[in-house]
Amino acid sequence: MDNVVxxxxxxxxxxxxxxxxxxxxxxxxxxxxxxxGPNGAGKTTTxxxxxxxxxxxxxxxxxxxxxxxxDSREVRRVxxxxxxxxxxxxxxxxxxNLDYIGRLNDQPKEERENRIGEMLGLVGMAxxxxxxxxxxxxxxxxxxxxxxxxxxxxxxxxxxEPTIGLDPVATREVRELIMKLNRExxxxxxxxSHLLHEIQMTCTKIGIINRGKLILLExxxxxxxxxxxxxxxxxxxxxxxxxxxxxxDLEAVTGVKSVTQENGRLYVYGNxxxxxxxxxxxxxxxxxxLMMKPREYTLEEIFMKYYNQExxx
Amino acid sequence: xxxTMTVASKEMRxxxxxxxxxxxxxxxxxxxxxxxxxxxxFIRNNTGSSFVYIFSGARMSFSFIQIMVFFGPILGxxxxxxAVNKERANGTLSIVLGQPIYRDSVIxxxxxxGAAALTTLVFSTIAIMCGITIPMxxxxxxxxxxxxxxxxxxxxxxxxxxxxxxxxxYSTVFKKTSTSILFSIATWMTFSIVIxxxxxxxxxxxxxxxxxxxxGTPVTPDGQGGQGGQRFSxxxxxxxxxxxxxxxxxxxxxxxxxxxxxxxxxxxLGVGSFGFGRQEFARTTTLAEALANNWASxxxxxxxxxxxxxxxxxxxxxxxxxxxx
Numbered sequence: 153m154d155n156v157v158x159x160x161x162x163x164x165x166x167x168x169x170x171x172x173x174x175x176x177x178x179x180x181x182x183x184x185x186x187x188x189g190p191n192g193a194g195k196t197t198t199x200x201x202x203x204x205x206x207x208x209x210x211x212x213x214x215x216x217x218x219x220x221x222x223d224s225r226e227v228r229r230v231x232x233x234x235x236x237x238x239x240x241x242x243x244x245x246x247x248x249n250l251d252y253i254g255r256l257n258d259q260p261k262e263e264r265e266n267r268i269g270e271m272l273g274l275v276g277m278a279x280x281x282x283x284x285x286x287x288x289x290x291x292x293x294x295x296x297x298x299x300x301x302x303x304x305x306x307x308x309x310x311x312x313e314p315t316i317g318l319d320p321v322a323t324r325e326v327r328e329l330i331m332k333l334n335r336e337x338x339x340x341x342x343x344x345s346h347l348l349h350e351i352q353m354t355c356t357k358i359g360i361i362n363r364g365k366l367i368l369l370e371x372x373x374x375x376x377x378x379x380x381x382x383x384x385x386x387x388x389x390x391x392x393x394x395x396x397x398x399x400x401d402l403e404a405v406t407g408v409k410s411v412t413q414e415n416g417r418l419y420v421y422g423n424x425x426x427x428x429x430x431x432x433x434x435x436x437x438x439x440x441x442l443m444m445k446p447r448e449y450t451l452e453e454i455f456m457k458y459y460n461q462e463x464x465x
Numbered sequence: 466x467x468x469t470m471t472v473a474s475k476e477m478r479x480x481x482x483x484x485x486x487x488x489x490x491x492x493x494x495x496x497x498x499x500x501x502x503x504x505x506x507f508i509r510n511n512t513g514s515s516f517v518y519i520f521s522g523a524r525m526s527f528s529f530i531q532i533m534v535f536f537g538p539i540l541g542x543x544x545x546x547x548a549v550n551k552e553r554a555n556g557t558l559s560i561v562l563g564q565p566i567y568r569d570s571v572i573x574x575x576x577x578x579g580a581a582a583l584t585t586l587v588f589s590t591i592a593i594m595c596g597i598t599i600p601m602x603x604x605x606x607x608x609x610x611x612x613x614x615x616x617x618x619x620x621x622x623x624x625x626x627x628x629x630x631x632x633x634x635y636s637t638v639f640k641k642t643s644t645s646i647l648f649s650i651a652t653w654m655t656f657s658i659v660i661x662x663x664x665x666x667x668x669x670x671x672x673x674x675x676x677x678x679x680x681g682t683p684v685t686p687d688g689q690g691g692q693g694g695q696r697f698s699x700x701x702x703x704x705x706x707x708x709x710x711x712x713x714x715x716x717x718x719x720x721x722x723x724x725x726x727x728x729x730x731x732x733x734l735g736v737g738s739f740g741f742g743r744q745e746f747a748r749t750t751t752l753a754e755a756l757a758n759n760w761a762s763x764x765x766x767x768x769x770x771x772x773x774x775x776x777x778x779x780x781x782x783x784x785x786x787x788x789x790x
Contacts, residue, residue: 166787196788203563205786229565237789238556243479255471256564300560 154180156308156340157202161211164197164364171197173364174211179308179342179357184334186355187344188455194364195344196236199310203233216307229257232301236312236344239293242286246277246296249285253303271299275329291322298329309333311343315350323347327354348455360458368458378454387427389418390443391434398437405429468566472574473581480544480582489540490586494593496532501594504528505601516606517613517734519598520591529594530730533621534723538657541628542635542649544582548575549636549781550645559786572781576633576774583625591618613752616733623766624726628652630773637780656721668714675702722769725762732759 157179164172172194179185187195200206202215204224212219218226240249247268254264272278275295285293294314301309314330315323331354333339345351351358358375360368370378391398394413402411402418407426412419420430424446434441480486504519520529549572552558561571591614599605606614631652635645718724732755756763 171788200559200786200788205559205562207785225565225567228563233559233563235556235559235563235786235790238559240560241557242555252471252475253560253564256468256561256566258467258565297560304565 155214156181156183157185157213157215157342159198159202159211159213162198162201162208162213163210164194164201164206165209170364172201172208175361175364175366177359177366177369179340181307181340182334182338183340183357184330184355185340185342186351186358187342187361188348188351188358189344189361190459191346193361195361196312198361199233199312199342199344200235202227203231203310204228205233205235229304230307231310232304232306232308233310234297234301234312234314236316238297238312240285240296240300243284245282245284246272246288247281249296250300250303253300257304259303267303267305271302274302275299276325289322291318291325294318294322294326295329298326298333302333306339308340308342311341313344313346315345315347323350330354360455362459367461375454385421385423386447387420387422387430388443388445388447389420389430389434389441390416391418391439391441393437393439394418395437395439398434398439401433401437402430405433468570469573469577472561472566472571473577476548476575476578477581480578481585485543486582486586489536489543493532493536493540493586493590496527496536497529497590497594498597500528500532501598505598508602515735516598516602516604516610517617518736519594520614520617521731521734521736529591530727530734533624533730534727535657537621537625537726538628538653538723540586541579541583541625541630542632542653544579545629545632545634545636546645546649547636547642548579548633549777549784550640550642551636553640553790554642556790559790562786568782568784569778572633572637572778576630576777579629579633580622580626583629584622587618587621587625591621609752613733613735613755616752616756617730620726620730620733620763620766623763623770624722626770627722627766627773630770630777634773634777634780637777637784656723660721660724661718664714664717667717668710672706672710672713674706675700719762722766725766729755729759729762729766 155178157177159175159177162172162175162177163170171192175194175198177198187198189195197206201208202213202220204220204227208221212221214220215227216230218230220227241252244252250268250271251264254267259267268281269278272281275298277292277296277299280288280292285296288296298309298311298314301311311330315326318326327350330341330343334341343351343354352372355372357371358368359366394416399411399413399418402408402420405422405426406429408420408422408430410421412421420426422430427444431441431444501519504521508514508516508518549558552561562568595606595614632645632649635648635652636642639645639648715724719728732750733752735750735755750758
């Protein structure tokens with residue numbers, strides 16, 4: 153079975169406010185799924201429902217083969233969550249915190265203790281095993297939080313805004329940890345984030361949710377194609393010399409749709425097959441290329457595009 | 466069950482190590498010790514007194530029972546009022562509930578840990594009171610007296626559990642600890658003070674004294690009246706009204722567990738029961754009599770514990786983690 157998560161018309165309403173609206177979504181095994189959306193879009197609510205911390209108003213979901221309503225406890229055996237703003241116990245040491253989580257998972261003493269050592273090492277906290285959590289920086293707390301989600305050896309981990317409030321160094325450590333877990337342990341990860349470039353760097357698939365509805369579900373690979381332009385690909389050129397003849401010649405190249413000039417730069421719109429012909433045409437006219445850069449669409453632009461479509465629609 | 470014990474043992478560690486519990490425990494031990502000294506003084510001055518008077522010694526302005534009547538609600542509420550909502554605020558609740566445990570093990574574990582702390586407090590206070598008074602008095606309680614002490618210990622524990630379960634209920638109902646602490650204080654004031662005053666005020670208002678001259682005929686001074694003053698007998702009508710008023714007042718005050726506890730505890734020890742700071746008069750009864758006479762109160766106290774805990778249990782099972790918690 154390839155789907156680790158499969159939601160079926162999953163719905164959550166708080167009174168009149170529908171936080172998640174008949175959501176149908178799939179996450180495959182081994183993916184790092186990025187869950188994007190503006191504040192209040194329903195990302196967190198979805199994750200909470202998947203972990204049995206919140207009860208769906210309608211619909212259901214299957215997590216690692218278990219129904220989240222009928223079989224909530226089984227789900228929590230094989231899935232972990234690190235909720236946003238969550239914390240372990242400040243007055244317990246790193247070791248004691250993981251020990252408590254291990255006990256709650258009914259792990260026998262020996263297995264538990266081995267696993268604590270292993271997890272502390274994995275997140276780079278082995279030297280702080282006996283320090284109290286309250287003395288840790290936010291980044292260390294977050295790493296320990298991730299270690300706590302791994303105590304049960306889960307098939308899937310839900311990380312809600314795992315890098316929020318972290319400095320760039322800590323952000324990078326957490327990001328690398330997530331990627332390492334995915335790469336080395338084949339762990340399926342679902343993470344939410346507002347930091348779009350974060351998602352772009354970490355995830356293999358993204359889902360954009362807005363007002364409780366999924367508005368985009370796409371692999372990062374396809375998105376990258378979209379982001380490099382696809383139909384409206386644009387290449388920025390900086391040349392030693394630009395003449396009207398050259399511009400006319402460029403427009404005549406097959407695959408090029410149009411050429412514009414701005415601030416001494418040329419913008420060539422067209423598909424990637426035309427790049428070689430474009431550079432040949434430039435040298436034919438005795439000019440040289442100083443810079444040739446295809447413009448990449450950022451996830452933010454894509455996000456805004458879908459978001460605006462949704463708002464307009 | 467494994468989950469319950471895991472939560473309970475963690476919570477017990479927290480409770481017993483908390484400054485809050487240690488301060489309250491210390492305070493009760495000091496007050497208990499002082500009241501025991503007063504009890505010893507009373508027993509020495511009144512030959513033939515029962516050993517159990519160390520808990521209720523008649524001349525004391527405060528006895529063990531009165532300490533518990535007054536501080537009991539604070540003890541129980543203090544250990545319970547933030548049991549659930551503190552974890553909610555700290556963000557630990559969602560992590561714990563994300564583990565493969567049955568939900569009720571969290572609330573059960575918390576109740577068990579609080580109950581263990583309170584039981585320890587009551588047992589050790591009473592044990593220490595006995596421990597310091599036996600050598601001072603030079604005699605130990607008889608079997609009947611020892612049984613009375615055991616009964617008092619159990620009754621006090623149940624009484625404290627009432628406040629613990631109410632505290633846990635507030636911590637489950639209210640998301641903020643500041644709200645639950647306010648409700649805890651209001652609860653304590655209501656049951657310890659307001660209902661007592663209400664009992665007096667309502668009974669006076671609802672049972673007016675008979676109109677006119679309620680004082681009976683003066684008793685002729687015969688030299689025994691002292692300072693040559695007149696003594697008056699009281700009309701039977703007046704006595705009747707006062708008794709009726711007293712009955713109504715007690716009935717109203719019995720709405721409060723503190724009243725039920727005070728009456729029952731005093732009955733078990735075989736002393737009359739009056740309000741805080743008032744004199745107590747010896748009124749010897751056997752333990753069996755006391756239990757039989759106060760069975761309804763004992764049942765009521767136990768039922769309150771069960772109902773309050775059941776309410777928080779139900780609330781907690783329906784608890785939802787919302788985004789941002």
